[in-house]
Amino acid sequence: MFVKSIALQHYRNYEGLRLENLGDVNLILGQNAQGKTNLVEALYVLAMTKSHRTSKDRELIAFDAPDGAAHISADVTRKYGDVHLEMTLSAHGKKAKINGLEQRRLSEFVGSLNVVMFAPEDLEIVKGTPGVRRRFLDMEIGQVQPSYLYHLQQYQKVLLQRSNLLKQLWNRDSGREMLDIWDEQLAAHGVKIVRKRKEFIKKLQVWAESIHRGITNGGEALELLYVPSFGSREEEDEAVLLDNFMLKLSQTREQEIRRGMTLTGPHRDDLSFFINGREASVYGSQGQQRTTALSLKLAEIELIHGEIGEYPVLLLDDVLSELDPYRQSQLIETFQSKVQTFITATGVEGLHADKLKGAVLYRVRGGAIESEASGR
Numbered sequence: 130m131f132v133k134s135i136a137l138q139h140y141r142n143y144e145g146l147r148l149e150n151l152g153d154v155n156l157i158l159g160q161n162a163q164g165k166t167n168l169v170e171a172l173y174v175l176a177m178t179k180s181h182r183t184s185k186d187r188e189l190i191a192f193d194a195p196d197g198a199a200h201i202s203a204d205v206t207r208k209y210g211d212v213h214l215e216m217t218l219s220a221h222g223k224k225a226k227i228n229g230l231e232q233r234r235l236s237e238f239v240g241s242l243n244v245v246m247f248a249p250e251d252l253e254i255v256k257g258t259p260g261v262r263r264r265f266l267d268m269e270i271g272q273v274q275p276s277y278l279y280h281l282q283q284y285q286k287v288l289l290q291r292s293n294l295l296k297q298l299w300n301r302d303s304g305r306e307m308l309d310i311w312d313e314q315l316a317a318h319g320v321k322i323v324r325k326r327k328e329f330i331k332k333l334q335v336w337a338e339s340i341h342r343g344i345t346n347g348g349e350a351l352e353l354l355y356v357p358s359f360g361s362r363e364e365e366d367e368a369v370l371l372d373n374f375m376l377k378l379s380q381t382r383e384q385e386i387r388r389g390m391t392l393t394g395p396h397r398d399d400l401s402f403f404i405n406g407r408e409a410s411v412y413g414s415q416g417q418q419r420t421t422a423l424s425l426k427l428a429e430i431e432l433i434h435g436e437i438g439e440y441p442v443l444l445l446d447d448v449l450s451e452l453d454p455y456r457q458s459q460l461i462e463t464f465q466s467k468v469q470t471f472i473t474a475t476g477v478e479g480l481h482a483d484k485l486k487g488a489v490l491y492r493v494r495g496g497a498i499e500s501e502a503s504g505r
């Protein structure tokens with residue numbers, strides 16, 4: 130897919146911006162704090178309906194937005210035709226339109242534009258907390274499978290109700306029958322989530338393993354493993370998963386009531402990465418962890434292509450100049466000629482100059498952008 134144009138209004142430090150004739154490779158250059166990340170973030174928000182760096186939508190609205198709202202829109206060419214996507218963020222929530230038609234649910238809008246973002250904070254997917262990895266799984270599966278988002282939302286609702294009930298039950302006996310009802314609903318949505326996550330990881334593993342071998346000249350075998358809070362790692366049969374989940378809930382019920390929280394389910398699961406059989410978060414060097422994150426992102430590009438039949442848009446925020454020349458060329462070769470790419474950097478130093486020939490160059494200063502044809 131290809132983003133032909135993008136327009137922002139009162140988004141972060143952009144009062145108003147319209148970029149037409151975007152290129153296959155778009156190089157966004159500017160000094161610190163000028164609005165480079167804000168621009169690629171806006172594309173990410175249009176794709177995912179959420180920012181990659183904050184969960185607070187109000188931060189995305191310009192401080193002085195007159196109507197208290199931020200607007201993002203883009204014209205996107207997809208294999209089935211062109212679409213005009215619009216998103217409005219305000220204190221009242223988010224609204225999204227496809228070709229002028231407002232979508233009833235945001236989950237139906239997700240997937241209209243597909244992106245893969247690679248940013249410095251992605252290192253946290255490898256070495257950060259399980260919550261970061263769960264978010265990675267949820268965002269990435271959600272953008273290719275809308276039904277995943279549905280189950281996730283339902284699961285979170287039930288989880289909240291169930292946890293509230295658990296807190297009330299520690300000093301009273303009545304109401305336990307209600308817990309049985311929540312258990313069933315929790316497990317029904319929970320197993321769908323776990324099954325889809327396992328499926329996703331299996332597919333991602335195939336790509337990530339071979340990409341990682343390529344980047345490390347065959348020296349490193351990367352393995353992705355799902356770490357479930359119930360049942361076995363490999364189990365994918367829904368009926369068996371359901372039995373496993375219900376069994377674990379019954380076994381831990383007293384403990385859950387004592388602690389007032391749900392201890393089993395996809396909200397407690399994790400994903401781990403192994404390099405040559407050793408856990409990357411524990412034994413991996415900073416460089417190995419960075420390469421693992423890069424392999425994952427490149428694998429995602431291929432996985433999305435496999436799922437939807439077209440390549441997503443790649444957003445490289447401040448990461449290209451961080452990579453050594455070999456990894457840079459691996460990355461550039463992956464996207465060249467098939468993946469539209471947006472690259473942000475403070476300058477051209479450290480960038481693989483000849484590989485970026487033909488890129489459209491944008492200079493960002495204080496929320497304003499000038500474009501120039503690149504001679505690089």
Ligand SMILES: Nc1ncnc2c1ncn2[C@@H]1O[C@H](COP(=O)(O)OP(=O)(O)OP(=O)(O)O)[C@@H](O)[C@H]1O
Pocket residue numbers: 140141142143159160161162163164165166167168187188189190191192193447475
């Ligand atoms: N809601 C907002 N309203 C107005 N300006 C904002 C808002 N949120 C952030 N900004 C401004 O956006 C600027 C930061 O932009 P951005 O994060 O895109 O920087 P950048 O060009 O990527 O810089 P760096 O190279 O340091 O990463 C800051 O000047 C910040 O004050």
